[in-house]
Amino acid sequence: MIEAEKDITLNEMVVQLGSQRGIVIGRSALNNWLRRQGFTYKKDRTCTGARAARRPEEAPGLV
Numbered sequence: 113m114i115e116a117e118k119d120i121t122l123n124e125m126v127v128q129l130g131s132q133r134g135i136v137i138g139r140s141a142l143n144n145w146l147r148r149q150g151f152t153y154k155k156d157r158t159c160t161g162a163r164a165a166r167r168p169e170e171a172p173g174l175v
Contacts, residue, residue, distance in 0.1 A: 122139045122142055123139060125142060126139055126142055129142075
């Protein structure tokens with residue numbers, strides 16, 4: 113599954129495991145199992161989380 117879709121999310125994996133193989137598993141449990149198996153993930157710029165936007169007066173180098 114992971115090799116077929118390198119950018120699959122945990123939520124998508126949970127759904128596919130349930131529909132294709134009849135496996136019921138939670139997202140956290142799947143994440144823990146994948147990490148124990150040596151799988152890791154790399155965050156991209158779209159996955160940085162919620163942050164407060166910088167105000168222009170706080171940005172370095174702006175006048």
